[in-house]
Amino acid sequence: MDAYDEVSNGRRGPDEPEGSASTSPAEEREGRADGDDSAAATPQPAPPPQPAQSTRPASGIAALSLPYQITVALVLAVVAVVTCVHVGMVFLHVAPSNTVTKQHGRAVEEWVFPEFEQNWKLFAPNPLQQNIAVEVRAEVHTAAGDVRMTGWYGLSALDGAAIDGNLMPSHTQQNELRRAWDFYNSTHDSENRATTSRGGLSERYLRRIVVLRLDREQAGGADGVIERIQVRSRTTNVRPPDWSEEQVSDKPVVRELPWWSVTDRDRTKASAE
Amino acid sequence: MSSMSPLTPMNPGNQGNPVGPLGRLSAAIGSGITQVTDNALGPYQSAIIRIGFAATWLLFLLREFPHRHELYGPDGPWNWDLAQQLLVDNDAFTVLIWSKSDVWFEIVYALAMLSSFLLLLGWRTRTASVLFMVGVLSLQNRSVFMGDGGDNVIHLMAIYLVLTRCGQVWSLDARRARRTRERAEREGKEREDRVGPALWCVLGFVLLVATFGGLIPGGFLGGWLTVFWGLWAVHALWWAVKRISSDIKPRVLLDIVANLTHNAALVVIMAEACLIYAAAGWYKIQGTRWQDGTAAYYPLHLDYFSPWSALSDLMTSSGTMVMLVTYGTVIVQVAFPFTLFNRRVKNVLLAVMMTEHAVIAVVLGLPFFSLAMIAADAVFLPTPFLKRLGDWVTRARVRVLGRVLPGRDRTPPGPNDQQRTPLPVDNAEGKTTEQAHVGFTA
Numbered sequence: 001m002d003a004y005d006e007v008s009n010g011r012r013g014p015d016e017p018e019g020s021a022s023t024s025p026a027e028e029r030e031g032r033a034d035g036d037d038s039a040a041a042t043p044q045p046a047p048p049p050q051p052a053q054s055t056r057p058a059s060g061i062a063a064l065s066l067p068y069q070i071t072v073a074l075v076l077a078v079v080a081v082v083t084c085v086h087v088g089m090v091f092l093h094v095a096p097s098n099t100v101t102k103q104h105g106r107a108v109e110e111w112v113f114p115e116f117e118q119n120w121k122l123f124a125p126n127p128l129q130q131n132i133a134v135e136v137r138a139e140v141h142t143a144a145g146d147v148r149m150t151g152w153y154g155l156s157a158l159d160g161a162a163i164d165g166n167l168m169p170s171h172t173q174q175n176e177l178r179r180a181w182d183f184y185n186s187t188h189d190s191e192n193r194a195t196t197s198r199g200g201l202s203e204r205y206l207r208r209i210v211v212l213r214l215d216r217e218q219a220g221g222a223d224g225v226i227e228r229i230q231v232r233s234r235t236t237n238v239r240p241p242d243w244s245e246e247q248v249s250d251k252p253v254v255r256e257l258p259w260w261s262v263t264d265r266d267r268t269k270a271s272a273e
Numbered sequence: 274m275s276s277m278s279p280l281t282p283m284n285p286g287n288q289g290n291p292v293g294p295l296g297r298l299s300a301a302i303g304s305g306i307t308q309v310t311d312n313a314l315g316p317y318q319s320a321i322i323r324i325g326f327a328a329t330w331l332l333f334l335l336r337e338f339p340h341r342h343e344l345y346g347p348d349g350p351w352n353w354d355l356a357q358q359l360l361v362d363n364d365a366f367t368v369l370i371w372s373k374s375d376v377w378f379e380i381v382y383a384l385a386m387l388s389s390f391l392l393l394l395g396w397r398t399r400t401a402s403v404l405f406m407v408g409v410l411s412l413q414n415r416s417v418f419m420g421d422g423g424d425n426v427i428h429l430m431a432i433y434l435v436l437t438r439c440g441q442v443w444s445l446d447a448r449r450a451r452r453t454r455e456r457a458e459r460e461g462k463e464r465e466d467r468v469g470p471a472l473w474c475v476l477g478f479v480l481l482v483a484t485f486g487g488l489i490p491g492g493f494l495g496g497w498l499t500v501f502w503g504l505w506a507v508h509a510l511w512w513a514v515k516r517i518s519s520d521i522k523p524r525v526l527l528d529i530v531a532n533l534t535h536n537a538a539l540v541v542i543m544a545e546a547c548l549i550y551a552a553a554g555w556y557k558i559q560g561t562r563w564q565d566g567t568a569a570y571y572p573l574h575l576d577y578f579s580p581w582s583a584l585s586d587l588m589t590s591s592g593t594m595v596m597l598v599t600y601g602t603v604i605v606q607v608a609f610p611f612t613l614f615n616r617r618v619k620n621v622l623l624a625v626m627m628t629e630h631a632v633i634a635v636v637l638g639l640p641f642f643s644l645a646m647i648a649a650d651a652v653f654l655p656t657p658f659l660k661r662l663g664d665w666v667t668r669a670r671v672r673v674l675g676r677v678l679p680g681r682d683r684t685p686p687g688p689n690d691q692q693r694t695p696l697p698v699d700n701a702e703g704k705t706t707e708q709a710h711v712g713f714t715a
Contacts, residue, residue: 060311061529068526072310075530083537087544094552114365115410115432118425120552125560127571160576169580169638171419172340176350178577179418197362201355205418208350212343238574243592244567269348 090116133157133234133252134181136210139259140224150219152232155210158217177213180206181233192257206231207266232256313535316441317659318652322542323402323439324393325648326430329423330409331389333641334382341382344412344419347373351416364490365414366497368407371488381411392434395444400472402439403504406431423642426649429545435504436538438531443663473508480505539652546649547610550626554606563603566596572637580638588636602629616655623653 061072089111092101101108133156140148155177162173184206187199194200210229220226235253240246260266308314337344347353353373360370369381385408391401409431413424420428440446457463480501483489491498514523562568572578573585589595605625612619627647634643 060525061307063525064522064529068522071526072529076306076310076533079533079537083540086541090545090548094548114363114414116429118429118549120422120549121556122422122553123568123572124553124556124563126562127560127568128575129562129571131576133576156576163577163580163638164582166580166638167635168336168640170337170340171421172337172343174577174638175419175421176343180350183418198359201358204355205351208352208355212350238571241567241570241589241592241595243590265354268350268352 086111090118094118094120129238131156131236131238132178132181133236134177134231135234136214136229136231138214138219138226138230139228140220141227142221142224144223147227148224150214153214153217153219155213158213177209180209190255203260204265207260207262208268211262211266212268226262228259228261230257230259309536310529310532313438313441313532315539315652315656316438317443317656317663318654319437319439319535319539320395320441320443321651321654321659322430322648323395323398323434323437324443325651326427326434326645327389327393327405329641329644329648330405330427330431331386331393332644334386334389334412336641342378345369345382345415346378347375349416351418356415359417360414365410365417366490367411367414368488369411369415371483371486381408384408385412395440395446397469397472398438398440398444398446399508400476402435402437403501406435421639421642423639423645426549426642426645430542430645430649433538433542433545436534437542438535469508470512473505473512477505542649542652543613546652547613549646549649550606550609554603554609557603558607563599566599567592569595569599569602578637578639581636584636601625605629613653619653620655623650626650 061069064072089108092098092104092108093112093116095101133154135152135154135156137152138150140150142148159173159177163169166173180202183198183202187194187196187202189195194203207229210231211226214220214226214229233255235255237248237250239250240248313319334341343349347369353370356367357370360367369378371377384404388401388404388408392398392405395401409427413420413428453463453466480489484498484502489498489501490496491500511527514527517523557563557568560568562571570589573589579585605622609619609622609626612622627650630643630646630650634640
C-alpha cells in the first residue's frame with residue numbers, strides 16, 4: 001500500500017475521499033462503465049491496461065468530439081454551481097442569524113424547506129438540565145352515572161421506566177410525549193394561549209397522546225369513559241454532580257393546564273373501543 | 274501495487290510543457306476535470322454509506338414494527354387529519370397523505386422496508402435508492418414530531434444517495450454486471466436484461482396514475498413531479514443509448530454526466546457531515562456548561578436519556594473524567610472539518626468519533642441516531658481500510674457458508690464457485706486480496 005500513500009497524498013483534495021486514488025484512471029474507467037467492482041478494484045499485474053483492445057473503446061472526456069465536450073463543460077458548470085449554492089444555502093440555514101440571512105432569509109428558507117431542514121444544536125448551547133415530567137389525571141363518567149376523578153398518572157415516568165434497561169428505546173417512548181410537550185410549549189404562552197397558527201395542532205396532538213396513554217393504563221376502569229383530562233408538568237432540576245459544589249433547588253416547578261373536555265376527535269380508534 | 278504508480282497518468286497536462294506556475298495551475302485544473310468527469314470517485318465510500326443508511330433505516334423500521342400505527346398510522350396520535358393540516362402548510366412530500374386507509378399505510382410501510390433491504394443489497398441500486406428516498410420521506414414527513422437527529426440525518430442522506438453511483442462495489446448490481454460480462458465473453462453476445470425494463474414499466478405506470486390522480490406536487494418545471502419523471506426518463510435514455518452500437522459518444526456523455534452528479538453529491542454528503550459536526554461543536558462552545566466542563570454529566574442524568582442509570586453514575590463519578598469528555602467532544606467536533614487536510618489526523622479523529630457514537634448508542638439509548646451518524650462518518654473512511662473490511666466480510670461469509678453447507682466444498686470448482694469464494698492466495702504474498710481477478714481469468 002506504499003504506492004497508495006504516495007499517490008493519495010499527492011493528489012487527493014480535501015473534499016475527495018481517498019477512494020479511487022489507488023487505481024489508475026484507465027482501470028477505473030473500464031470498471032465503472034460497467035458498474036462493476038472487479039475492474040475498479042483490481043490492479044491487474046499484467047497485461048497493462050490496453051484501452052484500444054478492450055471491448056469498450058476508450059471512454060472518458062478524451063474520447064469525445066468538440067460539441068460533446070462543450071456539453072460536458074456546460075454540465076460541469078451547472079453541477080458545480082448547484083453544488084456550491086446548495087452547500088451555501090444549507091450553511092446559512094445552519095449558521096446563526098447573520099447579516100446575509102437577515103437580508104436573504106427568505107431565499108434561504110425557500111431553498112432549504114421543507115426537505116433540507118436541519119438542526120444540529122445537539123445538547124447545545126447547553127444540555128437540558130431539567131427533567132420535565134408530564135402528568136395527567138382524568139374525570140371518568142361511569143355508565144351508572146357516577147363521576148370520579150383519577151389520581152395523577154406520570155406519563156413521562158412510564159416512558160422512563162420503559163426506557164430503563166432498554167437497548168433500543170422506541171420513538172414512541174423516547175420522542176412522542178417529550179416532543180409533543182415541547183411542541184405545545186413552543187406554540188403557547190404561559191396563559192395557555194396559542195401563539196402561532198400551529199397552536200391548535202399541538203393541543204390536539206397532546207390531547208390524543210394523553211387519551212391514548214390513559215386508556216392504555218385503563219384509567220377509565222371497566223365501565224368508565226374519560227370525559228375530561230387535565231395535564232400538568234413537573235420540572236425538576238437535575239441534581240448537580242457529587243463532585244460539584246453547586247447548589248440548585250430540588251423543588252419541582254409545577255405548571256398546570258386547565259381541564260380539557262375530551263371530544264371524539266381526541267380519541268383514537270384503539271381508545272374508543 | 275507500486276508497479277502501477279508509474280502508469281498512473283496523473284497529470285495529463287504534464288505531457289505538454291508546463292512552464293511556470295500558470296502552466297502547473299492549468300495542468301492541475303485539467304487533471305482535476307478529468308478526475309471528476311471520468312471517475313465516480315470513492316466507490317467504496319459511497320457503497321459503505323449506502324449500506325449504512327439502508328441498514329439503519331431497515332433496523333429502525335423493524336424495531337418500530339409493533340409501534341408503526343402509533344408512529345405513522347392514519348389513526349395514531351398524530352393522525353391523518355393533523356398531518357394533513359401541517360402538510361398543507363409546509364409542503365413536505367409524503368405518499369401517506371394520498372389515502373387515509375390502513376391498507377395503504379401497511380403497503381407503504383412494507384415497501385419502505387423492502388426498498389431499504391434492496392438498497393442494502395444493491396439490487397437495481399438506481400431504482401432502489403429512489404424508492405428508499407420515497408419511503409424515508411413518506412414516513413418521516415407524515416409524523417415530523419416523532420423524529421430526532423438520527424431521522425434528520427437519514428432524511429438528508431436518502432435524498433443525496435439518489436444522485437450517487439453507490440452500487441459500484443459490494444452490490445448485487447456489481448455482481449450482475451460481472452456475470453453478464455463473463456457470459457458475453459464466453460458466448461460472444463450479451464443477454465438481454467428483462468427485469469430492468471419491467472421495473473421501469475411498472476414504476477412508470479405507478480407514476481402515471483399518481484400524476485393523473487393529481488397526487489404528486491409540482492409541475493413539469495420544478496417540484497417532485499419533475500424529479501420523478503426526470504429520473505424515469507433518464508433510465509430510458511440510458512437504455513436507449515446503450516443500444517447504439519455505432520457511436521459510443523452519447524454513452525460516454527451520459528457516463529460523464531452521471532460521474533459529475535455522483536461526485537458532486539459525494540461532496541455534498543461530506544460537506545453535510547462536516548456541517549453537522551461544525552454546527553454541533555460551535556454551538557456548544559457558547560454554552561456555559563460546555564465551558565465549565567460539566568456538560569457531559571447532564572444528558573446522562575435526564576430520565577429520557579439514561580437507560581442504564583448505574584452506568585451513567587459510574588461514568589460521571591469523576592469530575593475530571595467528565596471534564597475531559599466534555600472538552601474532548603467539543604474539540605473533536607470543531608476540529609473535524611479541518612483535519613480533512615491531513616489524512617492521518619483525520620483517521621484518528623474518525624475513530625474517536627465513531628467510538629463516541631457507539632458509546633452514545635448504549636448509554637444515551639440512541640442506537641439509531643448513533644448508527645446514522647456512524648454511517649455518515651463512514652464516508653471519510655480510507656479506501657485500504659474499506660477494502661480490508663470487504664475482504665474480511667467475504668472471508669467470514671465463505672467460512673459461514675462452508676460450515677452451514679459443507680456439501681459446497683466438494684463440488685468441483687466451476688467458474689461460479691470461484692466467484693463465490695473469491696479469495697485468491699494473494700494475501701500470502703503480502704498483497705491485497707481482491708475479488709476481481711477470478712472473473713477475468715475465466
